[in-house]
Amino acid sequence: MEKDIKKYIGSKCIIEKKNKYLFPNAMHFYRNPPQIVKGDMQYLFDDRGNKYIDFFSGVSVVNCGHCNPFITEQTIKQTKKLQHTSIIYLTQPMARLAEKMAGILPGEINRTFFCNSGTEANEGAMLLARMHTRRKEFIAFEGGLHGRSYLTMSVTGIPMWRIDPYLDDGIHFAPNIYDGKNPLDVSSVKSLDKVKEIIKERKGKIAACIIETIQGNGGIITPPDWFFKELKDILAEDNILLIADEVQTGFARTGKMFAIQHYNVVPDIMTMAKALGNGIPIAAFSAGEAVAKSFNKPSASTLGGNPVSCAAALAVLDYIKENNLCERAEYLGEYLQEKLEGLKEKYEIIKDVRGRGLMLGMEITDIEGNPDPETVDGILEYMKDQGMIIGKNGLNRNVLAFQPPLVINETDIEEMTEKLDKVLRRLKETDDKSKICDL
Numbered sequence: 001m002e003k004d005i006k007k008y009i010g011s012k013c014i015i016e017k018k019n020k021y022l023f024p025n026a027m028h029f030y031r032n033p034p035q036i037v038k039g040d041m042q043y044l045f046d047d048r049g050n051k052y053i054d055f056f057s058g059v060s061v062v063n064c065g066h067c068n069p070f071i072t073e074q075t076i077k078q079t080k081k082l083q084h085t086s087i088i089y090l091t092q093p094m095a096r097l098a099e100k101m102a103g104i105l106p107g108e109i110n111r112t113f114f115c116n117s118g119t120e121a122n123e124g125a126m127l128l129a130r131m132h133t134r135r136k137e138f139i140a141f142e143g144g145l146h147g148r149s150y151l152t153m154s155v156t157g158i159p160m161w162r163i164d165p166y167l168d169d170g171i172h173f174a175p176n177i178y179d180g181k182n183p184l185d186v187s188s189v190k191s192l193d194k195v196k197e198i199i200k201e202r203k204g205k206i207a208a209c210i211i212e213t214i215q216g217n218g219g220i221i222t223p224p225d226w227f228f229k230e231l232k233d234i235l236a237e238d239n240i241l242l243i244a245d246e247v248q249t250g251f252a253r254t255g256k257m258f259a260i261q262h263y264n265v266v267p268d269i270m271t272m273a274k275a276l277g278n279g280i281p282i283a284a285f286s287a288g289e290a291v292a293k294s295f296n297k298p299s300a301s302t303l304g305g306n307p308v309s310c311a312a313a314l315a316v317l318d319y320i321k322e323n324n325l326c327e328r329a330e331y332l333g334e335y336l337q338e339k340l341e342g343l344k345e346k347y348e349i350i351k352d353v354r355g356r357g358l359m360l361g362m363e364i365t366d367i368e369g370n371p372d373p374e375t376v377d378g379i380l381e382y383m384k385d386q387g388m389i390i391g392k393n394g395l396n397r398n399v400l401a402f403q404p405p406l407v408i409n410e411t412d413i414e415e416m417t418e419k420l421d422k423v424l425r426r427l428k429e430t431d432d433k434s435k436i437c438d439l
Contacts (some may be wrong), residue, residue, distance in 0.1 A: 039066025242413025
């Protein structure tokens with residue numbers, strides 16, 4: 001490893017180059033961030049040879065593990081044969097992937113448009129909704145995150161990500177289904193009451209309602225079991241489409257191929273990205289025949305349906321099936337949740353543990369119940385120094401996010417939760433948050 005260390009420029013130099021050459025909004029986690037140089041299934045390695053168990057998956061991307069040998073091999077094979085032609089030419093990987101997607105998507109959703117990112121997928125889904133309904137406006141939810149483009153940023157309900165000062169004014173927000181004060185069922189009813197009110201006021205003008213099946217960046221906000229059935233029935237009264245954003249939740253993350261399948265509801269349009277390529281950029285939006293036929297004017301994506309990306313995605317779907325990752329995520333998710341719930345019983349700063357499968361969040365507050373992002377940052381720093389990579393999210397950035405590769409095991413979970421227990425115990429014994437990383 002001594003030889004390898006000399007090859008890397010190191011964290012300090014990377015930060016200097018970021019500060020000099022990237023836009024000033026290029027952020028990073030940690031006070032003392034490592035330079036990540038290698039990935040191997042559930043593990044990451046830095047330039048100093050330190051090993052980390054990854055419990056964030058690059059934000060729910062590498063569901064099948066970092067540099068998964070099977071997926072990597074299929075990707076390299078395609079790269080050596082044909083890398084690019086554009087969607088306007090015929091290639092086999094794109095056709096095969098579209099066919100395979102039709103076999104795993106819920107209900108009668110069977111047509112897909114390939115693009116490159118979750119932002120593009122959501123933008124395309126909203127365009128499709130407008131073309132199908134001939135209406136302009138949308139309903140979205142506070143706490144939702146749907147992308148960086150003009151329209152997807154307009155329907156994003158997290159203030160820190162709504163950076164465009166001139167967003168679309170045809171967007172109507174319902175309150176978050178979790179308000180942090182009332183029981184989930186109560187706040188969810190209030191949210192749906194607002195949806196009804198919006199529809200009444202804007203009758204005949206709303207094209208679609210877009211919603212993450214489980215809010216990722218909003219804090220792993222997980223709707224109650226009855227929520228989507230009620231929402232879809234409400235929307236149907238005014239012929240409003242339901243767009244399910246499965247960018248973070250898709251491809252076995254929650255214990256089913258798609259999180260919406262937990263709710264026994266088939267949306268009108270679905271969007272996907274992230275885990276579909278396991279790190280190779282690819283995204284898609286899909287719909288059934290009735291809606292898809294409205295997307296009939298010329299449109300193309302230069303890199304959408306790229307042969308290499310499609311080959312990687314085909315390998316992802318094969319790997320998920322052959323290795324039972326849906327069942328694995330369900331079982332390990334229950335195991336991890338049980339461990340986190342056990343910590344909640346011990347430490348009063350843990351306000352809530354929520355989620356499905358291996359998409360779990362732990363909300364951290366101070367002893368008075370106020371959001372405590374400072375403590376979350378300290379916990380992340382400590383856990384990183386102990387060889388554990390954990391994410392964070394939430395409107396107040398006070399939710400620890402556990403979204404590991406679905407190839408982790410019980411031993412990884414035990415090791416992580418033991419170290420988390422240790423830092424929480426020491427936190428309980430000190431009043432000085434500034435010393436959390438020195439505990």
